Amino acid sequence: EAGVTQFPSHSVIEKGQTVTLRCDPISGHDNLYWYRRVMGKEIKFLLHFVKESKQDESGMPNNRFLAERTGGTYSTLKVQPAELEDSGVYFCASQKGVGEAFFGQGTRLTVV
């Protein structure tokens, strides 16, 4: 069984550019979460999808961040325009029912 896959693994962009991160959850997992770890601090929740619906987006920093999960399969997280403080590692996790959350390897985003 394939795990949670995130693309790209690394991204370096200039301030003001747009970046789109992708997460492919484990097949059959309805729950998909996005988290972010900034500058060696704690990992913080961004949002949670149940299938294609946003269950909780209370952690999204501002309206420069847009997450989608069309068809309830993979998810994208777009940052437009990117700012320096958006740099960090973005993790995606998927979960089936009330089971364990499985995390991807993360996308390291660097905004210069």
Added chain:
Amino acid sequence: AQSVAQPEDQVNVAEGNPLTVKCTYSVSGNPYLFWYVQYPNRGLQFLLKYITGDNLVKGSYGFEAEFNKSQTSFHLKKPSALVSDSALYFCAVRDMRSGGYNKLIFGAGTRLAVHP
């Protein structure tokens, strides 16, 4: 406010010695507690969890954690450390407002360095 604290940025231990990585939490009600590990260039891997029952929880790779309600702690332990245990360890608690979903509140992480 709900929170998780990992008071040590780094823990150094000699191979073969016991290790402890500390975690304290602050939530109302009965907590759901987790430990995750991140090896270099890898994603977060689940180690163990406490939901209810026995306060000593056993997990992957020989790790265990002890839930202490009075001290609001959930320290991660291993009797004999291996060099391969060197990694970044995160403690987490389920957000009690998440309605049963696994929305997690993480600590800042503790880097474990095991020296030969």
